[in-house]
Amino acid sequence: MNVSLRNGTLSFPTSPYDWRDDTLYKQVVAHGYRHIDWERIPDEWLLYLFLHDEPTLGSKRKTSTLKEYFRDIHHFLQYIQQFSPSVRHIHHEQLANYQLELETLAYKPTTIRRKTTVIKSFLIFLYKRNIVHEDLTQSMKRVAVKKEQLVNRDFYEEEVEALLNHFKQHDWFMYTLLFVLVSTGLRIQELAKAKWSGVYYHPDVQLHFISVIGKRDKMREVPLFDEVLDVLVEFRARRGFSSVLVDDGTALFPKPNGDSYHFKYLSNEFTKQIQALADIFPFIKRRMDMEQQMKSDGTPIKFRITPHTCRHYTASYYLAKGADLKAIQDLLDHESSVTTDQYLRRTRKFKDHAAIKIGGTFMN
Incomplete structure (x- = not known):
């Protein structure tokens, strides 16, 4: 399916089209943005063009990113079209009001911030x-997202050791995954994507690595x-x-047939198997109770x-x-040191807490 020219005007197809396919986008770029009569272009095609207009030369958005952007902007356009014929006239x-609408839908502040960022990128593109x-x-x-509203990622050494010891005896799949x-x-x-062929030994540091x-x-x-x-x-x-x-073509952490697991399966299975141990480990039960109370x-x-x-x-x-x-x-592949610092915020908070300075007792 192609875009077409009629009297010098670019015409988009009206029938459904796979928004993940960048064929039409390339045709539009070849034609030139400056030659397009935007008043004649439906909003859904503005969304399509945005999805494929990569901000960085040589990069390409992943399918998962395209899907997320499509969902957020499509929802935004549906809201706008209740009041305006097009995003061009909002x-x-x-x-x-749209941001207030997101609040009424009970989205978390972190989700509203993410959706707002996507919508802003779309509007700046326009x-x-x-x-x-x-x-x-x-x-x-x-x-605004308060740090206290973020996910609590505390995980203590005694908890890790307890889970590793349990899984080593009862579930080698979970033992390997956790370790x-x-x-x-x-x-x-x-x-999930790592391959066994990516493992190698580095003689200078006498350590194995995985690429x-x-x-x-x-x-x-x-x-x-x-x-x-x-x-x-x-x-x-x-x-x-x-x-x-x-x-040998197998995954680092393979299925029985050697293929890779889907990361969502691994993630869900990991969390589910640990949650199932609430009757065995009080720290898991405490976490579940705290989450419910919050x-x-x-x-x-x-x-x-x-x-x-x-x-x-x-x-x-x-x-x-x-x-x-x-x-x-570098180890965690954080683009910014700010992210790493946030990871370590609670560790430092307790390490530098005033109570630590006076020891384990209040009065001697």
């Missing part, structure tokens, strides 16, 4: 392309300590795969242990072992 007040004639984002309020996550700081998406592709399609090297690699080898052996470091009080802080909790544990563990902020930032 009033500043409607943008402020302004820079002269599709709208003023910067409408000036009417949108900043969304790899807390020792490497890998994102669950990175672990993974992280966010922004950036490759990095993540250490696999000897005892962690031994557990991985045992897990693979139980599934009939070799311990030899060769390209929800009842109107402060939906999550305390459950997830794969992402493991990344926070890794950061705290390396900090305790003397690693500096930059080294931890």
